[in-house]
Amino acid sequence: MHKRRELVEATLRAIRADGPQVGLDDIAAQAGTSKTVIYRHFGDRTGLWTAVVESVHGYILSNLDVPLTLSRPGPADLVTQLADVYLAVVERDPEIYRFVVTRPAGDVADPVASFTSRIGALVAESLRPHVRAAGLNDLMADTWGQGVIGFIWAVADTWLASGMQRPRQAVVDDVAALFTPAFTPLTRS
Secondary structure, eight states: OHHHHHHHHHHHHHHHHHOTTOOHHHHHHHHTSOHHHHHHHHSSHHHHHHHHHHHHHHHHHHHHHHHHHSSSOOHHHHHHHHHHHHHHHHHHOHHHHHHHHSOOSSSOOOHHHHHHHHHHHHHHHHHHHHHHHTTOOTTHHHHHHHHHHHHHHHHHHHHHHTTSOSOHHHHHHHHHHHHHHHHHHHHOO
16 A cells, blocks of 8 residues: 555656656656556556546545634635635646546546545535524525535636636635625524
């Protein structure tokens, strides 16, 4: 397991240096090993991609933990903080983000989609007390949790594709401008 972790870390360094299309030869060179060793530990490039995705997901979850565990933040505050944290991850490591969201060719399960669903469920649980307090249907929290994460993911992709032309805070403010009035009824209860 230790060697796999070292290879994932070397892959992350190679992606940062050479971009998301980095080749296995460059990854092996960064790791100071051969492609044979990479194949032995991951099976193929898809196995390596999956391991990198899992590593990045763990990092993102550890960063998202703060907004999700604040003591009863308002729904709009929660969404704004999530957007800020997620965009900060993209801003800090754009090449890693591109690598993770670019699924290899072939019949490959999409851990990114299942990851966003998982985060959406966490957001739903954070929204649920506010939905209940407002006397609304409990299931709305599930819809909104998934929608918020899908929205933030789409915003991140668009922002990255634009070359991050606008400052992160401006984009976060745009998110807040949309969600603050939308969630105002939940904060009055």
